[in-house]
Structures are given as C-alpha cells and as structure tokens.
Amino acid sequence: MTSINVNGKTYELKDVPDDTPLLWVLRDHLGLTGTKYGCGVAECGVCTVHLDGVAIQSCVTEVGEVGDSKITTIEGLSEDGSHPVQKAWREHGVPQCGYCQVGQMMMAAAMLRSNDNPSDDDIDSEIWNICRCGTYPRIRAAIKSAAKEMQSK
Ligand code: FES
Numbered sequence: 001m002t003s004i005n006v007n008g009k010t011y012e013l014k015d016v017p018d019d020t021p022l023l024w025v026l027r028d029h030l031g032l033t034g035t036k037y038g039c040g041v042a043e044c045g046v047c048t049v050h051l052d053g054v055a056i057q058s059c060v061t062e063v064g065e066v067g068d069s070k071i072t073t074i075e076g077l078s079e080d081g082s083h084p085v086q087k088a089w090r091e092h093g094v095p096q097c098g099y100c101q102v103g104q105m106m107m108a109a110a111m112l113r114s115n116d117n118p119s120d121d122d123i124d125s126e127i128w129n130i131c132r133c134g135t136y137p138r139i140r141a142a143i144k145s146a147a148k149e150m151q152s153k
C-alpha cells in the first residue's frame, strides 16, 4: 500500500501499482479532476501539479516516486480561489476554451515562489505550457498582476 499527501491530506492507496502515473491517481482514485491529461509525455504542461512547491508533470511521475513529498493540485492552491494567480486569471479573463489553464496557473504559481518579479523573457522560458487557443499574452499579463499582488504583501 502506498500513501500520499495531497493538498494537506494523507490518502492510503490500495491496489494501486507503484508505477501508476500520479495523474491517474489524482483523477481516478482521489476524484481530483482539476488536473488534466493532454500529451502524456511531459510536453504540454496541462497535468502540472506541485511536488513540495515545485512544478512537476503528473503524467510522467509514478506514484511510487512521490514518497513523503507533499502534492498540491489546483484544488489545494487556495481554499476559495483567492491565490493571487487565480485572482489575476479572473481579472484578465485569461481562459478561452480553458483546457490548458489549470496547468498554466500551477506552473505560474510555482514560478512566482522563486521569482516574484518575472520579465517577459522569464515567463516565456519558464512557462512552456502549450495553449492551443493562444492565450499567451493574457497569461503574461496575469502573471505580472499576480506578481504585483504578491510583492505588496
Ligand atoms: S499531459 Fe502531462 S505534460 Fe502533457
């Protein structure tokens, strides 16, 4: 049996092989469906979650690799959608179809932990997630708004 800590809660996983991708544990076993599936090979970023605050791709992370580390999904980023990134995303009306946006926000939130004043170049190099709807300019603007709010605290 494997146990994992997700959004501050410990879950015991029965009959889940250690090589199961974390993405499917989150979605199918824990019902945390905010995290999405796209490419399955760490190339689109849509499945991004945090492992001890660092952005990882859950499609290529085996649940057995997680150990005692703490996982955060979009459901745990804040209790009520009040994380600066979530607020900025609403303010700027970032999503179009919306499918990629959870991954974009999780990537942005992780980046802002280590860089609270990102330049366009920082954003372009660190947020490599794919958006088929081309919302990149609004993503950039929202990240800058979130950074401002985080600096003012
Ligand atoms: S589904 Fe994980 S990076 Fe694309």
Ligand code: FES
Pocket (backbone or CB within 6 Å): 095, 096, 097, 098, 099, 100, 101, 130, 131, 132, 133, 134, 135
């Ligand atoms: S908003 Fe549609 S893929 Fe990004």
